[in-house]
Amino acid sequence: MKVLRADWLWTGAELLADGALCIDKSGQISAIGAYGDVRRQVPETATVTSLGQGLLMPGLVNGHSHAFQRSIRGHVQWRDAAHDSFWTWRQAMYAAANRLDAGGVYAVSRLCFIEMAEAGITHVGEFHYLHHDPKGQPYADPDELARQVIAAARDVGLRITLLRVVYGAGGIGQPLGPEQRRFRTDSPGAALDAVRRLSETDDTLVNIGLAPHSVRAVPQPWLAELASFDGVVHAHVAEQPAEVAACEAAFGMSPLQLLAEAGLVTDRFSAVHLTWPSPGDGQLMREAGATLCVCPSTELDLGDGLLPLELRQGVALSLGSDSHARIDLFAESRALEMHARALAHQRNVMSPTGVRHGLAERLLTAATRHGSRSLGLAGDGLAESQPADCCFVDLDRPAADGVPPLEAAVFVATPEWVSDVWVAGERIVTDGRAVARRSFGK
Ligand SMILES: [Zn+2]
Numbered sequence: 001m002k003v004l005r006a007d008w009l010w011t012g013a014e015l016l017a018d019g020a021l022c023i024d025k026s027g028q029i030s031a032i033g034a035y036g037d038v039r040r041q042v043p044e045t046a047t048v049t050s051l052g053q054g055l056l057m058p059g060l061v062n063g064h065s066h067a068f069q070r071s072i073r074g075h076v077q078w079r080d081a082a083h084d085s086f087w088t089w090r091q092a093m094y095a096a097a098n099r100l101d102a103g104g105v106y107a108v109s110r111l112c113f114i115e116m117a118e119a120g121i122t123h124v125g126e127f128h129y130l131h132h133d134p135k136g137q138p139y140a141d142p143d144e145l146a147r148q149v150i151a152a153a154r155d156v157g158l159r160i161t162l163l164r165v166v167y168g169a170g171g172i173g174q175p176l177g178p179e180q181r182r183f184r185t186d187s188p189g190a191a192l193d194a195v196r197r198l199s200e201t202d203d204t205l206v207n208i209g210l211a212p213h214s215v216r217a218v219p220q221p222w223l224a225e226l227a228s229f230d231g232v233v234h235a236h237v238a239e240q241p242a243e244v245a246a247c248e249a250a251f252g253m254s255p256l257q258l259l260a261e262a263g264l265v266t267d268r269f270s271a272v273h274l275t276w277p278s279p280g281d282g283q284l285m286r287e288a289g290a291t292l293c294v295c296p297s298t299e300l301d302l303g304d305g306l307l308p309l310e311l312r313q314g315v316a317l318s319l320g321s322d323s324h325a326r327i328d329l330f331a332e333s334r335a336l337e338m339h340a341r342a343l344a345h346q347r348n349v350m351s352p353t354g355v356r357h358g359l360a361e362r363l364l365t366a367a368t369r370h371g372s373r374s375l376g377l378a379g380d381g382l383a384e385s386q387p388a389d390c391c392f393v394d395l396d397r398p399a400a401d402g403v404p405p406l407e408a409a410v411f412v413a414t415p416e417w418v419s420d421v422w423v424a425g426e427r428i429v430t431d432g433r434a435v436a437r438r439s440f441g442k
Contacts, residue, residue: 001025002425003048005035006056006392008405012369012381015357015406019056022046023388027424032382051420053396055405057364058381059122059389059421060329061371063293064234064272064320066127067149068105070112072096073324086240086302093323094179098134105130105145109152114434115327117156119415120391122423124158125293125320125375127211127234127272129165129183131194136181143198150198150206156436157428159389161375163211163234164198166191166226168219172250183217188225195229205424207376211235212264215247215255223262232268232376234293235259238281239273239304254278256285265290270318270374274311275304282310291316291374294366296335298322306339312350318371330413333363360406388425393417 002023009019011032020038022031031041039048076092100108109126116124130145132138141147146162153160167183170176176184185191191210199208209232212218218226226233237255238244247255256274259265267289274281274292285292292315294307301323319332337359340349351359372389373379380386393409394417400408409417421429428435 001030001042001046003038003042003046004051004056004390004392004422005048006051007053008055008395009382010055010057010364010406011383012058012365013383021056021382021388021390023422023425027388027426029382029384029386029388032384051392053394054419055393055395055409056390057393057409058368058372059391059423060120060367061123061125061318061375062116062121062321062327062329063125063270063291063318063371063374064127064295064322065112065116065124066129066323067109067112067152068097068100068130069093069322070115070324071100071108086304089302091179097130097182098179100130101134102139102144102148106148106152109149110156110436112324112327113153113156113158114436116321117158117421117429117434117436118418118432119327119329120393120418120421121327121329122159122389122391122421123161123372123375123377124153125161125163125209125234125371126153127163127165129167129211129213131165132182132184134182136184143194146194146198154203154205155439156434157423157426159205159387159423161207161209161232162198163209163232164191164195165211165213166222167213167217168222169217171216172246183213188222191226192229195231207232209234209376212259214239214243215258216243220251220258220262223259223264227263230268232270232374233264233266234270234272234374235264237271237274238276238278239299241276244276244278248278254281256281260284260288272320272322273299273304275299275307277308277311282315285311285315289316291318291370293318293320293371293374294332294336295320295322296332296339297326297328301325306343309340309343309349312336312340316370316373317366318374319367328415329367330409330415333367334410336363336366357404357406360404360410363410364406388422390422391418391429392420394419
């Protein structure tokens with residue numbers, strides 16, 4: 001039994017001065033609150049770690065990741081605008097995907113997950129669509145690459161929800177292109193079988209979800225069968241105007257409406273991006289209780305656009321680093337509000353009216369509890385009987401001097417401010433360095 005004590009503790013619901021949480025042998029929180037109260041509830045023999053001047057908070061949750069895309073960071077920033085677009089970026093991404101063997105998938109995933117852990121992330125939603133070998137043939141174990149990605153996350157100590165992607169078309173009504181052959185799924189049943197196989201694990205830190213890639217990549221007749229899945233479902237939705245136009249032309253409805261018609265849009269559903277919603281999409285999201293996963297840095301990097309203001313209210317928002325142009329969920333949460341300000345020409349657009357610290361709490365909730373819920377956990381933050389997934393943001397630095405702790409995390413912090421990270425009570429980052437680095441290259 002161990003106790004973590006910090007000058008500030010944000011549970012996800014309240015901010016406490018001199019707070020503490022007690023972690024039991026199973027990695028769950030057995031007591032949480034003011035340090036004096038927690039101390040009275042735990043045995044004298046419990047080890048107390050005093051973290052000092054900083055903020056102990058729920059671990060950040062990366063709701064949308066393609067780990068292998070970390071390999072093209074910095075290599076796709078040079079063409080002139082006339083010759084570059086989302087679609088040419090996609091070709092570069094395909095080329096990277098097609099260079100990786102199974103060992104390469106593990107290595108780049110591990111590199112990416114170490115960076116995530118050191119940035120305070122405890123749980124990743126990996127939207128995984130590399131399934132076959134470079135020639136498009138299944139591996140002896142058809143789930144080989146998914147298992148490599150899971151192993152990379154677990155070797156780093158992260159909790160992972162692997163979202164097994166369904167990819168059956170090269171566009172609406174189009175066959176897969178040769179560069180997409182590694183992504184191929186033969187039928188909705190094959191995808192559901194893969195999810196079942198991958199779910200057969202004793203590792204409680206591994207969860208498997210289903211990800212119809214997009215209405216571009218999943219034939220419409222497959223959608224209803226996929227909706228029989230009873231776990232978490234994620235899909236790219238309306239990331240680019242061309243996708244919306246093609247869907248409207250083919251089916252007379254928006255991508256989100258097409259998914260909803262098949263029964264996929266529920267409170268277990270996360271729409272990734274929804275940068276170009278059609279009329280009625282916002283209402284659909286609210287009525288379903290679905291989550292909207294926004295990936296601001298990638299959406300800017302790819303020139304997608306900014307999530308419209310209308311989708312920023314009344315919809316549960318989570319965050320992802322997606323293509324990993326950067327991995328910084330403090331910046332992603334800050335961007336949610338800053339982009340809203342740029343659109344509205346106002347300040348504090350997403351602030352709950354009249355609630356002190358309410359804006360910082362709302363933005364941090366997107367980076368923590370909403371992400372957690374969208375990946376299949378309760379999303380209760382740090383609370384009794386919940387897993388001890390948490391990070392410590394060191395505020396003993398000039399830039400944080402005099403800044404309230406939640407606002408310091410949202411509006412000032414960088415990933416380098418995260419000094420320690422725990423997943424299910426296991427410390428996976430100490431003094432800013434992932435424990436897994438010590439065995440790197442093993
Ligand atoms: Zn994506």
